[in-house]
Amino acid sequence: MVDTKVSLSGLTLDNPVIPASGTFGYGKEYAELYDINILGSLSFKGTTREARFGNPQPRIAECSQGMINSVGLQNPGLDAVKAVELPELARIYKKPVIANVSGFSIEEYVQCAKAMDDEPQVGIIEVNVSCPNVHDGGMAFGVLPESAAAVTKAVKKVTKKPVYIKLSPNVTDIVSIAKACEEAGADGLSLINTLLGMRIDIRRRAPVIANKMGGFSGPAIFPVAVRMVYQVAKAVRIPIIGMGGIQDARDVIEMMMAGASAVQVGAANLVNPYACKEIIEELPRVMEELKIEKLEDIIGIVE
Numbered sequence: 001m002v003d004t005k006v007s008l009s010g011l012t013l014d015n016p017v018i019p020a021s022g023t024f025g026y027g028k029e030y031a032e033l034y035d036i037n038i039l040g041s042l043s044f045k046g047t048t049r050e051a052r053f054g055n056p057q058p059r060i061a062e063c064s065q066g067m068i069n070s071v072g073l074q075n076p077g078l079d080a081v082k083a084v085e086l087p088e089l090a091r092i093y094k095k096p097v098i099a100n101v102s103g104f105s106i107e108e109y110v111q112c113a114k115a116m117d118d119e120p121q122v123g124i125i126e127v128n129v130s131c132p133n134v135h136d137g138g139m140a141f142g143v144l145p146e147s148a149a150a151v152t153k154a155v156k157k158v159t160k161k162p163v164y165i166k167l168s169p170n171v172t173d174i175v176s177i178a179k180a181c182e183e184a185g186a187d188g189l190s191l192i193n194t195l196l197g198m199r200i201d202i203r204r205r206a207p208v209i210a211n212k213m214g215g216f217s218g219p220a221i222f223p224v225a226v227r228m229v230y231q232v233a234k235a236v237r238i239p240i241i242g243m244g245g246i247q248d249a250r251d252v253i254e255m256m257m258a259g260a261s262a263v264q265v266g267a268a269n270l271v272n273p274y275a276c277k278e279i280i281e282e283l284p285r286v287m288e289e290l291k292i293e294k295l296e297d298i299i300g301i302v303e
């Protein structure tokens with residue numbers, strides 16, 4: 001029997017597979033298809049202070065080996081997430097979850113993080129400083145070490161829960177931003193968010209997406225994600241949740257060898273709603289084939 005357990009800041013996960021924020025809602029739709037309690041954890045849709053209806057349609061562009069989304073942080077807002085979504089999630093999922101929060105000001109990040117601090121099911125607060133979809137938020141905080149550190153510091157002050165900063169790949173030097181977050185007190189890092197992309201409808205001579213640009217994700221970004229996780233893992237001591245284009249158990253192992261302690265699966269859930277289930281079932285078989293007894297032993301094993 002192989003051991004698929006991993007740990008993140010004191011939380012033990014049965015396996016490292018976590019659906020990525022924004023691709024799994026609050027688990028409801030997936031729970032109708034399979035028992036989602038097999039998941040290592042679950043990162044729910046990004047929460048903002050106010051309800052957001054998202055960006056105008058169309059906001060998805062399919063690409064070969066990936067997709068561009070410009071959903072624009074659509075969510076029911078902090079109060080409704082706490083009053084409705086989290087109690088419902090607690091009924092269908094019995095393990096600690098990851099609360100993904102976003103904001104358009106440091107005060108908003110602080111307010112969202114503080115509100116998640118007293119949620120018993122929240123095991124980790126994941127701070128999205130990188131969403132490329134929103135004109136005047138997210139991105140601005142994640143692109144500079146100073147602003148990423150300022151958000152980290154402010155959020156750390158209002159919660160006792162582990163704080164993971166979710167980094168943007170749309171930067172010149174992700175390592176310097178990762179280090180700034182670690183120095184500012186981050187307990188861990190999640191990476192990568194989507195890469196800023198664009199498609200043009202050549203018949204209409206216009207962008208496919210109403211908002212022109214959006215976040216590119218899916219298998220095409222996997223090598224970029226592995227590279228960034230590898231570089232960051234070599235530079236920091238805090239744990240990393242690796243993501244970007246993961247499709248199967250072999251990708252999970254590759255991401256962990258690059259330095260991730262756990263992984264998130266995003267776009268793959270939208271292509272195949274059973275993606276996480278299939279990865280979790282495949283993982284022990286691939287571990288046996290590769291003679292990996294304990295998954296934690298391979299974290300960052302590549303020199």
Ligand SMILES: Cc1cc2nc3c(=O)[nH]c(=O)nc-3n(C[C@H](O)[C@H](O)[C@H](O)COP(=O)(O)O)c2cc1C
Pocket residue numbers: 020021022023045046047069071073100128131166192193194217218219221243244245246264265266267268
């Ligand atoms: C439709 C969609 C919505 C997303 N919404 C969020 C979000 O609310 N917060 C966040 O931090 N990341 C969000 N992301 C980014 C994913 O969590 C993930 O970082 C990214 O898609 C890379 O992983 P993947 O290639 O497996 O999709 C979203 C991605 C997609 C495709």
